Amino acid sequence: MFYQCSLYSGEGAIMNESLSIEQAIRNLQPHDHLCLIYDTPEEWRTIILPFLVFGLERNEKCMYLADAHTADQVRGQLQEAGVDVAAREASGQLVIRPATEVYTVEGHFSPDRMIASLIAETERAIAEGYAALRITGEMSWVLRTGHGAREILEYETKLNRDFFPKYPCVAICQYNCGELEPELIKKAIATHPLLVSGKRLYRNPDYVPPGECSGQKDTDYEIKQWQSNIERKREIQEHMRFLAGALDASSQPFVASNPDGSIITCNPAFCELTGYTWEELRTMSCDQLINPSWRKSKAKALEELWSTGKPGRHMSECLRKDGSRVPVEMLVHQVCDQEGHPLYYYAFVIDITERKRTENALREAENKYRTIFENTGTATAFVEEDMTISLVNAEFEKLFGYAREEVEGKKSWTEFIAKEDVERLKQYHLLRKIDPSAAPGNYQFRALDKQGNVKYVLATVAVIPGTKKSLASCLDITERKRTEERLAKINDCFVNFVPDATENIKRLTALCGELLGATCALYNRLERGLLCSIGQWRTPPDYNPIDKPEGHICFDVIQKGGKEVFVVRNLQQSPYAQTDPNVVLYQLQTYIGKAVRCGKDYVGSLCVVYQKDFVPTEEDKRIIGILAAAIGVEEDRQRAEQAREESEERYRTLVENINEVVFTLDTRGYVTYISPVIERVSGFKVDEITGQPVRRFVYPEDLPGVLRWLERTLAGEIGLYEFRVLDKNGNVRYVRTSGRPLRQREQLVGLTGIMVDVTGCKEKEAELKRSSEKLRSALEGTIQAMARLVGVKDPYTAEHQRRVAELACAIAKEMGLPEDQIKGLHFASIIHDIGKIAIPAEILNKPGRLNDAEFSLIRSHPKVGYDILATTEFPWPIGQIVLQHHERMDGSGYPSGLKGRQILLEARILGVADVVEAMASHRPYRPAQGINEALEEIIRYRGVLFDPDVVDACLLLFNQKGFTFEESA
Numbered sequence: 001m002f003y004q005c006s007l008y009s010g011e012g013a014i015m016n017e018s019l020s021i022e023q024a025i026r027n028l029q030p031h032d033h034l035c036l037i038y039d040t041p042e043e044w045r046t047i048i049l050p051f052l053v054f055g056l057e058r059n060e061k062c063m064y065l066a067d068a069h070t071a072d073q074v075r076g077q078l079q080e081a082g083v084d085v086a087a088r089e090a091s092g093q094l095v096i097r098p099a100t101e102v103y104t105v106e107g108h109f110s111p112d113r114m115i116a117s118l119i120a121e122t123e124r125a126i127a128e129g130y131a132a133l134r135i136t137g138e139m140s141w142v143l144r145t146g147h148g149a150r151e152i153l154e155y156e157t158k159l160n161r162d163f164f165p166k167y168p169c170v171a172i173c174q175y176n177c178g179e180l181e182p183e184l185i186k187k188a189i190a191t192h193p194l195l196v197s198g199k200r201l202y203r204n205p206d207y208v209p210p211g212e213c214s215g216q217k218d219t220d221y222e223i224k225q226w227q228s229n230i231e232r233k234r235e236i237q238e239h240m241r242f243l244a245g246a247l248d249a250s251s252q253p254f255v256a257s258n259p260d261g262s263i264i265t266c267n268p269a270f271c272e273l274t275g276y277t278w279e280e281l282r283t284m285s286c287d288q289l290i291n292p293s294w295r296k297s298k299a300k301a302l303e304e305l306w307s308t309g310k311p312g313r314h315m316s317e318c319l320r321k322d323g324s325r326v327p328v329e330m331l332v333h334q335v336c337d338q339e340g341h342p343l344y345y346y347a348f349v350i351d352i353t354e355r356k357r358t359e360n361a362l363r364e365a366e367n368k369y370r371t372i373f374e375n376t377g378t379a380t381a382f383v384e385e386d387m388t389i390s391l392v393n394a395e396f397e398k399l400f401g402y403a404r405e406e407v408e409g410k411k412s413w414t415e416f417i418a419k420e421d422v423e424r425l426k427q428y429h430l431l432r433k434i435d436p437s438a439a440p441g442n443y444q445f446r447a448l449d450k451q452g453n454v455k456y457v458l459a460t461v462a463v464i465p466g467t468k469k470s471l472a473s474c475l476d477i478t479e480r481k482r483t484e485e486r487l488a489k490i491n492d493c494f495v496n497f498v499p500d501a502t503e504n505i506k507r508l509t510a511l512c513g514e515l516l517g518a519t520c521a522l523y524n525r526l527e528r529g530l531l532c533s534i535g536q537w538r539t540p541p542d543y544n545p546i547d548k549p550e551g552h553i554c555f556d557v558i559q560k561g562g563k564e565v566f567v568v569r570n571l572q573q574s575p576y577a578q579t580d581p582n583v584v585l586y587q588l589q590t591y592i593g594k595a596v597r598c599g600k601d602y603v604g605s606l607c608v609v610y611q612k613d614f615v616p617t618e619e620d621k622r623i624i625g626i627l628a629a630a631i632g633v634e635e636d637r638q639r640a641e642q643a644r645e646e647s648e649e650r651y652r653t654l655v656e657n658i659n660e661v662v663f664t665l666d667t668r669g670y671v672t673y674i675s676p677v678i679e680r681v682s683g684f685k686v687d688e689i690t691g692q693p694v695r696r697f698v699y700p701e702d703l704p705g706v707l708r709w710l711e712r713t714l715a716g717e718i719g720l721y722e723f724r725v726l727d728k729n730g731n732v733r734y735v736r737t738s739g740r741p742l743r744q745r746e747q748l749v750g751l752t753g754i755m756v757d758v759t760g761c762k763e764k765e766a767e768l769k770r771s772s773e774k775l776r777s778a779l780e781g782t783i784q785a786m787a788r789l790v791g792v793k794d795p796y797t798a799e800h801q802r803r804v805a806e807l808a809c810a811i812a813k814e815m816g817l818p819e820d821q822i823k824g825l826h827f828a829s830i831i832h833d834i835g836k837i838a839i840p841a842e843i844l845n846k847p848g849r850l851n852d853a854e855f856s857l858i859r860s861h862p863k864v865g866y867d868i869l870a871t872t873e874f875p876w877p878i879g880q881i882v883l884q885h886h887e888r889m890d891g892s893g894y895p896s897g898l899k900g901r902q903i904l905l906e907a908r909i910l911g912v913a914d915v916v917e918a919m920a921s922h923r924p925y926r927p928a929q930g931i932n933e934a935l936e937e938i939i940r941y942r943g944v945l946f947d948p949d950v951v952d953a954c955l956l957l958f959n960q961k962g963f964t965f966e967e968s969a
Contacts, residue, residue: 020199020340021046021047021050021196021199021200021201022050024200024201025047025050025051025054025201026050026054028051028054028170029170030131030132030168030169030170031164031165031167031168031169031170032164032170032171032193032194033159033160033164033170033171033173033192033193033194034170034171034172034173034192034193034194034195034196034201035172035173035175035188035189035191035192035194035195035196035204036048036136036172036173036174036175036196037175037177037185037189037195037196037197038174038175038176038177038197039176039177039178043198043199044069044174045077046199047172047196048064048136048172048174049077049078049081051134051136051172052064052078052083052094052134052136053078053081053082053083055132055134055170056083056088056093056094058131058132059093059129059130059131060125060130060131060132060133060134060170061092061093061095061121061124061125061128061130061132061133061134062088062093062094062095062134062135063095063096063097063121063133063134063135063136063137064094064095064096064097064135064136064137065097065098065099065102065103065135065136065137065138066096066097066098066099066138067098067099067100067137067138067139067140067141068138068140068176068179069138071096071097071098074096075096078094092128093130099137099138099139099140099141100141102114102117102137103137103141104141109151109155111151111154111155111158112158114155115155115158115159115162115163118133118135118159118163118167118169119163119167121133121135122167122168122169123167126168131168132168132169132170133167133168133169133170134169134170134171135169135170135171135172136171136172136173136174137171137173137174138174138176139152139173139174139175139176139180139188140176140179140180152184152187152188153187153188153190153191156173156188156191156192157191157210158210159171159191160191160193160209160210161210172196173188173192175188189204189206189207190204190206190207190208191207191208192204192207193207247267248267248268250267250269251269252269252348252349252350253266253267253269253270253272253273253348253349253350253351254266254267254269254270254346254347254348254349255267255270255286255346255347255349256344256345256346256347257285257286257344257345257346258344258345259342259343259344259345260285261285261286261287262284262285262286263281263282263284263285263286264344266278266281270349273318273320273326273328273349273351274289274318274319274320274321275320275321275322276321280321286298288319289318289319290316290317290318290319291316291317291318291319291325293317294315294316294317297314297315297316298314298316300314301314301330301332302332302334302345305332305333305334305345306334306342309334309336311331311332311333311334312331312332313329313330313331313332314329314330314332315327315328315329315330315352316328316329316330318349326351326353327351327352327353327356328349328350328351328352329349329350329352330347330348330349330350331347331348331350332345332346332347333345333346333347373391373393374393374394376393376395376473377395378395378473378474378475379392379393379395379396379398379399379400379473379474379475379476380392380393380395380396380471380472380473380474381393381396381407381413381471381472381474382464382469382470382471382472383413383429383461383469383470383471383472384468384469385433385468385469386412387412387413387414387426387429388409388410388411388412388413389407389408389409389411389412389413390408390409390469391408392404392407392408396474399447399449399455399457399474399476400416400447400448400449400450401449401450401451402450413425413429413472414426415448416447416448417445417446417447417448418445418446418447418448418454420446421445421446424445425445427439428440428443428461429470432461432463432470433463433468436462436463439461441460441461441462442458442459442460442461443458443459443461444456444457444458444459444477445457445459447474455476455478456476456477456478456480456481457474457475457476457477457478458474458475458477459472459473459474459475460472460473460475461473479617479619482619483619486515486619486623489511489514489515490511490515490623490626490627490630493507493508493511494630501634501635501637501638501641502534502638504634505523505534505535505631505634505635506523506534506535506536508523508535508606508627508630508631508634509521509522509523509534509535509536509537509606509627509631510535510537511627512537512606512608512623512624512627513537513538513608514537515623516592516608516616516620516623516624518537518538518592518608518609518610519538519586519588519608519609519610519611519612520536520537520538520539520540520608520609521535521536521537521538521606521607521608521609522535522536522537522539522554522606522607522608522609523535523536523596523604523605523606523607523631524552524554524555524558524604524605524607525596525603525604525635526549526555526558526603526604529548529549530546530547530548530549531546531547531548531549531552531554531555532545532546533545533546534604535606535631540586543582547581550579551576551579551580551581552579552580552582553566553568553576553580553583553591553593553607554593554604554605554607555605557593557594557595557605557607558595558596558602558603558604558605559602560595561595561597561602562595563625565592565593565594565616565621565624565625566591566592566593566594566595567590567591567592567616568590568591569589569590569613569614569615570589570613571583571588571589571590571591572584572587572588572589576591582609586609586611587611588609588610588611589610589611589612589613589614590609590610590612590613590614591607591608591609592607592608592609592614592616592620592621592624593605593606593607593608593624594606594607594624594625594628595628596628596631596632596635597632598632598635598636598639599636599639603635604631604635606624606627606628606631608624659677659756660675660677660754660755660756661674661675661677661678661681661754661755661756661757662674662675662677662752662753662754662755663675663678663752663753663754663755664742664750664751664752664753665694665710665739665750665751665752665753666749666750667714667748667749667750668693669693669694669695669707669710670691670692670693670694671689671690671691671692671693671694672690672691672750673690674686674689674690681727681733681735681755681757682697682725682727682728682733683727683728683729684697684727684728694706694710695707697725697726698723698724698725698726699723699724699725699726699732701724702723702724705721705723706721706723709721709723709737710751713739713740713741713751713753714741714748714750714751715741716740716741718738718739718740719738720736720737720738721736721737721738722734722735722736722737722758723735723737733757733759734757734758734759734761734762735755735756735757735758735759736755736756736758737753737754737755737756738753738754739751739752739753739754740752740753796844796845797833797836797844799921800833800917800918800921801829801830801831801832801833802830803917803921803965803966804829804832804910804913804914804917805825805826805829805830805913806965806966807913807916807917807954807957807963807965808825808826808829808906808909808910808913809822809825809826809829810957810963811909811912811913811950811953811954811957812825812906812909814953814956814957814961815909815949815950815953817905820876821876821906823876824874824875824876824877824878824881824906825876825881825906825909825910827874827876827878828876828878828881828882828885828906828910829910829913831865831869831878831882832865832881832882832885832910832914833861833865834864834865834868834869834882835860835861835862835863835864835865835866835867835868835882836861836864836865837864838860838861838864839857839858839860839861843857843858844858859886859894859895860895862882862883862884862885862886862894862895863883863895865879865882865883866879866880866882866883869882877904877906880904880907881904881906881907881910883895883896883907884896884898884903884904884907884911885907885910885911885914886911886914887902887903887907887911888911888944888945888946889903889908889943889944889945889946889947890944890945892945893911893945905947908946908947908950909947909950911946911950912938912946912947912950912951912954913954915934915937915938915946916931916934916935916937916938916954917934917965918934919933919934919937920933920934920965931958935954935955935958935959938951938954938955939951939955
C-alpha cells in the first residue's frame, strides 16, 4: 500500500514530498532552522539564492556570512538572480559579511557570544521595520580556526533551545561535504530539525532535541541516536502494516497504478467492484476498466492533478468483467519524485449507482416541476422565510416588469406590495409561519410593477411542506376590478331607473362618457328626418342638438347598424372632417359609437368623442355595447308605453262594441270587470254584476263544474268550457267561455276571459244530432242488409263474418281501443267478405284444389268489396278496413302489398281474427282444423305476417280469459 508523507519544519509550514524544492524553500517561516548538505555549486545555488530572494521579497532582513564563497561572488550570484544588490545593501536590508567576523572574535568562537549576537541582530531587524531576520552562513571556517565538533554541536543545540523558539529568525547552516569531515557533518545533522540535501527538503529523522546530547560522551550519543532510529523505523513499519490492513478491510475500493496505467495494487473491495480477481487485475491497465467514452475525462483529470499537485475528484464509468457498467467517483492522488515527475497514482473509488439513480430521479422531478412552474399561466414566486424572493417564473417577469436576475435573491416580497397593503400581507406571512391554516390562502392586494403602476392582484399562497418557504401565485385582476367597478356603476344606474324613459336615456349617456373617460358623450336619435341629441354629457354650450343627418358620423353608424362598435381615429385627417361640422369645430380626434336598436330597426347611436387619440380596449367596447343595449330597451319601453296607451284605447272601444262578453274575476271568483254587452245577454246591468260572486248567476246543476274550471284556469290550464246561466228573468242560457290567469307584477290576481252566448247554437246542435242519429241508424241498417245479402248467397260466409266480428271486437277491447273505433271495426268485420258475392258459389265451395284463375278470382274479393262500399259514406273507414284485411306485416299480402304500420290497425286485427276463425271452422271443401292449430299458426307467423300486439291479445283471450265463439241462433 502507498501513503503520502509530510515534512514538518519546527513551528513553521508543512511541506509534502510532492512539492518542488523552490516551493519548499518558499514555505519556510521564521523559527525554522535548517542544515544544508551540498557537494556542488549548483546544489548551493538551488537552495541559497531562492532562500535569500524570497526573504527580500517578504521584507525580511537578510544576512549572508561568507567564507568559501567570497562576498563579491555572492553579490554576483544574487545580481544574476535579479536582485538589485547595491540598492538592497544601501538600504540595509541585505548584509554580506565574512563568516569569521561574526563567528569568531580574535580567533576564538564562543557559542554564547554568537547567540547573543544573533539575538541583537534579530531585535535590530525588527526595530528597523523588517518582518524577521533571515540568515545563512558557511561553516567551512571551522577547518581553518581549528575549533572542534563539540563546540559547534553545543552552539547548534543552544540555538534550538534558546534562540529559534523565541526569536523570528529563519536560518540555514551550510556544510560542504567536500570540505568538512563526515563525522562533523553527521553530528551537525543531528542538531537541525530540517535537512536540505540534493533538491529535497526533509523532516530530519535523526534530529535530537536540545539537551539530549549536550554534555554527554559521543559514544553514548550515538547509541541513543541508533536506538531512537530503530524505534522510529519500527513505528513506521507498524503504521504501514496498519494502513495496509485498513485498506484491505475497507469496503471502499482502493487502487494504485503506475503512470502508464498498469495496476500496482488494490484492495478486495476494488476486486469486488470490477468482478476481477487480483491475479487478473495485476496484468491489466486501468484504461481496460474504464468506459472508452470516459477516458478523455480521466486524462484531463490526471493533467489537472499533475499541474496543481492537489488530489482531484472526477466521475467515470467502470467496466465490470461481466460487461456491465458501474458509475463511480474517484478521488485520485499522485506521488512524485524529486524532480516533480509522477511515480504512481492511487485512488479511492466510490460506487455512485444509487446516487446517480437518485440524481436522475431528482433531475427528472426538478425538470417536471420547473416545467409546471414555468407554465402555470400565472405569475409565480418562491418566498423565503425572511420574505426574500428566491425564484420567479416568466409570467412574474411579465406582470411586474422585472427580469428574474433583478429579483431572485435580491428583492423582498414587500417591495412588490402597495404600502396600503404591506402590513396586512406581513401579518399573513407571520401567521403562515406559525400555522399555515391561520392565514388565508387566497386574497387580493394592490401590487406595484417596475414603473410604479398599481395593479390589482389575486394571490394564492401556500407553505411548502417541511419548510418555512411559501409558494405564491399571482393573477392580474386589474381589468376585472375595473370591469367590476364599471358594472357596479351600471347596475346602480339600472336600479335607480325612473318611469320616464327619456330621463333614463340621459343617465345612460352620461354614464357612458364617465366610464370611457371621454371628452363628451351623446345619444342621437333619428326623428322625422332629423338627427336629435336626446342624451348629452359635457357638450359645449354652443353645440347644436338638432341637425340634418347627412354627413354626421352618427348617421353612418345608424345606417350600418349591426353588433360592431364603430371606431374612427385621426378624425382631422378623415373624410368626416369635411362632412361632420362638429369634427373641426371642436377639434375632435377619436369617435367611438354603437348603433341602438329598437325592435327590428336601428333608430339611434350612442357615442363618445375625444379631443385626443384614444384606442378603446375590448372591455371599453363591451361597456358601450351594454349601455347601447340598455338605451334600446328604454326606447322599446317608451314605444311600448305609447303603443299600450293607444292599444288600451282601441281595446276599450273594441270591448264595448263586440258581441262577446269580456270579464275579469279575482281569485275568489268575484266579478271585477264585465263589458256592457252583458246587458244584451242576461238583462243585468254592469253594476248589478260587478262585485258579485259568479256562482250567483250559474245554473245550480252546473256550479260544481264551473268552480273546477275556475280552479284549473287559475292554475294556468287554458281551454273552452260550456255551462248554463240564468238571466234576469230566470231563463236558462247556454254560454261558452275561455280564460287565462291574470297577473300583476308576477302576482296572480285572478283571471280574464271571454264569454259567448251559444243558446241558439245549442238548439241547432240538438237538431243536428237527432238528424245524425237517424242517418247513422240508416247506415247501420244498410250494413246489416249487406251482411244478410252475403248470407243468402253463401250461409258459410255469413256465419264466418259474424264469428270473425265477434273475435275482432274482443281483441280490440283487450287492446284498449275506443268504443267508437270498435264499433267501426264491428261493422267492417260483418261485411269484410262482401266482395265474394261476385264469385260463383261453385268456386267458393269447391272441395278440390283451386286452379290459378280461380284463386286469382278469390283474391279479388277485398277490392270488389271496397268498390261496393266506396259509394257509401260511413263515419268509419270501413271500405279501407275491408280492402286491407288480407294485407300482411311483411308485405306478402294482397291486394296492395302494404307493410307494417301502412296497414290500418283495424285491418290488422281483422286479419288475425279472419285466419283464426277460418282455420277453426268447418268448410264444405275441408274439415275444421281446430282452434289449437289456428293459434299455432298465428304464433308461428307473429311479427312476420301478423301484428305481434294483436297476436298477443288474441292468445290472451283464448289461453287466459276463456274466449269461445257464440253459437249461431
